[in-house]
Amino acid sequence: MSLNARALGTTTPATPTIVEQSRIDALCDVVNDHNPAFRRGWRGGPALAPPTFINCFRDAKSQLVIDTLGVDMPRLLHGEQTMTYHRPIRAGDLVFQQVSLVEVGQKATRAMGAADFFKVWITLRNDQGELLAEAYQSFFVRGERR
């Protein structure tokens, strides 16, 4: 296996990030989302972050996946994601992102045969420690090219 199996169970420190409206705008622009709830000035207050915004917090995840797990980025394929939303995330909020490596192993795949596999659990919390949103994301790592 190309992955560092001993990395299983690793959790990153909580990384603080301010939710910027400009980053929400950039995501909405590229997915063609014109929902006013995600845009500046919604109901005179801060806009909501759209459902896939949780994927825009990356610093902790990249560090875990590349440095600790040893993934060669060109071989990485995104398999599945399950996102659950507990409390609204709004522009201007201070959120704390944390990523844990919850599975590392091999799985049979249709397209690639047996492939290395891992799953991360991402949490976003507020400064009270309350869970705002969480996501499980699973990835495959392709083998060496023959």
Added chain:
Amino acid sequence: MNRPDPGELVTGRPLPALAPEVVTRERILSYAGASGDFNPMHVDEVLNLDAGGGGVFAHGMLGTGFLGRVVTDHLGDVPLASLAVRCTKVVRPGARLFCSGVVQDTTTSGRDVVVRFGLRATDDENDITHDGTASVVLPMRELDQYRGDDLDESPLLVRWRAIG
């Protein structure tokens, strides 16, 4: 904004399909910038070909964003409770994605209704590229009919109300 009537969301009823979304190279790069995911397989054609990737392809989360929209475009400012998507085929530049959804089931949870949608994106070959579900929580009655003690019993509704 529109507030859906849970009575309209019956099992089997389709949501309005999105207009086809064209996945261009520029759009893949824009998604890389928006998400911060600059994995070279998505943005570097030379490195991708060298690694045997067959050319750059879109981030799985780009199509996932479209599938979220199938629900949120229809329900307005009702927030999703969950979104779960499996990426089943890579999407290459030039592909069009056809994104649709259907009411899969509704269940009651206390005084709330949980509506689950089946979601799917297909490409020009009619192959499924993304397959998943989303759920929302809707109050069964008008919000102002709730008394304070109802809110304590219904944390899901409180979430909805906190946003709405």
